[in-house]
Amino acid sequence: MSSSVDLEPAVFRASQQDGRYPRPQLVRPSWAELSGEWGFAFDDADIGLTARWFADPQFDRKIQVPFPFESAASGIQDTGFHKVAWYSRTFDDIDLAEAGFFAGQRLHVRFGAVDYRASVWVDGTFLGQHEGGHTPFSFDITDAVVSGLSEHTIVVRAEDDPLDVTQPRGKQDWRVDPHSIWYHRTSGIWQPVWLESTNPLAVTLVHWVPDLPNASVRVRVDLSRRPAPGTTVSLSLSFDGVPLSDTTVAVTATTQSFTLAVPVQMNGQAYEELLWTPESPRLIDATLTVRTGSTSHVQGTAVDVVHSYLGLRSAAVARGRFLLNDRPYYVRSVLQQGYWPESHLASPSPEALRRDVELIKELGFNATRVHQKIEDPRFLYWTDRLGLLVWGETPGAFEFGATAVQRMLAEWTEVIERDLSHPSLVTWVPLNESWGVQHIAHNPAQQNYARALAALTRTLDPSRPVISNDGWEHIDSDILSVHDYESSGDILRERYSDEHAKHALLGDLGPAGRRLLLPGQEIGERPVMLTEFGGISFATQYTDSDAWGYSSAQTADDFLERMDAVVSAVHTSAFLAGFCYTQLTDTLQETNGLLDENRMPKAPMRHLRAIVTQSAPATPALD
Template identity: 90%
Template sequence: MSSTVDLAPAVFRASQQDGRYPRPQLVRPAWTELSGDWGFAFDDADIGLAARWFADARFDRTIQVPFPFESAASGIHDTGFHPVAWYSRSFDDNDLARAGFFTGQRLRVHFGAVDYRASVWVDGTFLGQHEGGHTPFSFDITDAVAAGVAEHSIVVRAEDDPLDVTQPRGKQDWRVEPHSIWYHRTSGIWQPVWLESTNPLAVTLVHWIPDLPNATVRVRIDVSRRPTAGTTVCLSLSVDGDPLTQATVAVTATTQVFTIALPAQVNGQAYEELLWTPESPRLIDATLTVRTGSSTDTQGTAVDVVHSYFGLRSAAIARGRFLLNDRPYYVRSVLQQGYWPQSHLASPSPEALRRDVELIKELGFNATRVHQKIEDPRFLYWTDRLGLLVWGETPGAFEFGATAVRRMMAEWTEVVERDLSHPSLVTWVPLNESWGVQHIAHDPAQQNYARALVALTRTLDPSRPVISNDGWEHIDSDILSVHDYESIGDTLRERYSDDDAKRRLLSDLGPAGRRLLLAGQEIGERPVMLTEFGGISFATHYADSDAWGYSSAQTADDFLERLDAVVAAIHSSSFLAGFCYTQLTDTLQETNGLLDDNRRPKVPMHLLRAIITQTAPDGPPLG
């Protein structure tokens, strides 16, 4: 599949793209996606490197990229243990032309994600290796593409040891068959692979951090090489196609940070018109033009043009509340696994990512917690554009030690760097339920690790709240989150009723028998949220023996009654700042979704929405 985008600078708006571009906040006109048929081979004996498969990749099987080999969508559909797999694909001059490549340009191959470790060759030349199964990477392949050769070969060796629990793996099972809350693995290439051409001097990263009180936005731009004297970048900002402001800044280093004033925001009575919220997801478009040879924006040579967008919003906490744009905002969230039966963690299509956002909003939620997964950036584009808050949570490792710490710190850094400019993302969650730090209540080393993750996150991005360990055993969390799968509504109502109940809850062992606050941690003004609850199993197409949940419903009416009891109890709390219901969809044997695993509602959607929002249903009654 080849792809191009019409990026006439005066016309194209990054906020209105169609959702296919793999890097939605840094868009260029010419690119080509290397999806579809690739050669494929398992390497269970791990002989491929010694046998130089990278130099003569004649693999006898075909896989559909970008789908993991465990999935049916890949065409391989082998869920067994295969620690090493090889991929190969040819590309030719037509692909290079679609990527905009010509003499004097640089050509890069991009990978959205390869789980877990990837080594890459082009025409037998080793380009490099990337470790981390959920974050993007790229290589400059210009010099590896031999002149005068009509067809080129790209080879990828993917290594993913299913028994290595020091890898950040999230909900991917370490057993052959899924059990309990874990599901099939996602190994190898599982996000888009694409070619892109640029000038030697090109933008490689754009970050946006708004400052609402000062009517400014802080911008960071990284470029591919040290610029020559006189290099500038011109930024043109617009809203709905109307100019907002323009600024030209000298670029003197490979990383340039500067602040842009937003004159439209100085009127305190009108500044909220441009703010981003789920109810009004206003996005600001940006065109960045890099020029060399002059210190003005009207002269010199344009060597790179990229398109981006951002949203004006702030996320903070105060006085027991979560604040969006400095106002209390009650979070109605749903836990989302981002898993599809036919393609596992890989989205079956770009459109499926949009549809998940639409479904969540149709159900009455204003937020989602993407659970134990770093979601495709194209999903975050739709949460930005359609208006849905996101909690960014990393997949956890299961073992504590130097290797796990090194891997998590490196991958988490890449995650924050990739996603911090998305206005919809409002909270960071580096640890969940003490996964990988099972003894944090007593082990100073594990406590220091949690503190270090929080400190690292705040260093990279000081603009959002951070939860050190979602669910319990908090240490230095901005939000005190609780996981509670009590199925009786009256019990929940009493447990979360008022401030006295809050003090009892947080000073004692929590609902799961774990300490909610570690020693020395005070409640203070930090908000409390119930970030996992419900989990009611209603198996619509599973045998009862295969279905799993925290409690079970037998009929549609029973399901609605149970759901209403627990959601109403949480809505009645005087101190909770928000909630997250478990969960959006069924995931294999975990049948506690509001929707089944094919995204079909288990009961009429309008009845689910009425319960989530605690309003009168606006459609026909059940039955």
């Protein structure tokens, strides 16, 4: 293996990556992917720790990582209740070389997500544990790797109790078989695993928060350890290869924030030319270089180089409208479960993540609400690059109590830290339909919890609107969202017609019989959005007895007519600031998608798009 490496910045544009790298906004060129075949064993009797399986893993089955063991793509396809599962994989000098590892460097194993609790060993040495099924974690394994071995072994123990409803679980069913709106579980390793090498002093996190009025970007850089005197971070920004800004700052702490000027944005008549929107998803490339031993006269030695990107945009609300870059922007969104029949919540391939974004845009939507799921960061890369607004919504727990609260607060904090810099993500949703706070209308503790989640979100990220509880029973929301599966276009048209109808709606029990606003939640100038509606079942792959939806169509013509009736009614509203149609794809028994579970449209795409955009008469006749 090489004993040195050139760490000076190479010509690389993070905005133009191919979508495979698991952490798209903090990219290093050398990494070793650990997807593929791993050893696997269930541990239903929970004897593995006592029997020291981590020291000598002799697992008798094989699994394809990163697919949950419940899925066909994993090769296991066992949807029964299994609380504990074990994984093992070897890596060798070839993997170390791909990871860029050499003497003096630190070696890390990184996990995109393991549901729900993961314990990790390397060569028999315990590295640590991570709790939270939807967020990334990593361990420095340098000192655990036993020297002299030709192969090294990673062992993972994944614990996911199917009956524990205090875990943030979203749409994962607590019953053996899927029912109603819940689906097969996604347990164990379900996002990428990879090796990466860094200098002992390295960047661990970078956040970008644009400040459009002041032609600048607020930057936060986290380092792996406290830097020695003379350490600097150089940041360079460019767009399409043209330099925009180049700044070097001294760093003295493990976390440092500063402001980076973007002088070209001072031209008030031209600054919109660089702004990010779904119609013009312009991304700014960034390179960060950490140097040690710098003085006022000498540039130090580069010890770490990472590549990133950002988008110049703002998201806010005012005067009853959602504002993108301080201008009213009507949100045409679609609910997306992020579920595939062969791989469940894990994407079957990196290309599948891009294809979902492309399909949403082809259907005429400019936004998506990823429902009860923290989506793979590579999906957010494509929403950033191709141009699609995203509502970030966390999976809910179903029980209220101290354990559920602690788990949600910890995982939600990690979610915001992971995704804060994505320009496409414009709204945070910590709770949905009072899941986990079913008695929030009458329980002061649950009300305080919803307020606390909203306050925590704004504390960590004050740059985006927050919806405390999507759908109903709002208590501290910037956007007042309503869920309404009324199938009559005439009723919807009247219900959402004008300002009088708006106040009548919000001041009463909502369409689902739940209070829309709780005491303390003001209407003011907050925008109102219909964030779940439609839900028309058109079963192209299931029998009528297996299919589920809020209303049903029998033919493609019938489906288009029903869809046009409800979407057209929503478009006529004088006060709605946007909508979210349910939903993008069929998901198991829930057959209310515009596409079937294999992403095939249920009617010609041009007719579906015409209905969504109301850009042309929606002709129901099939091509």
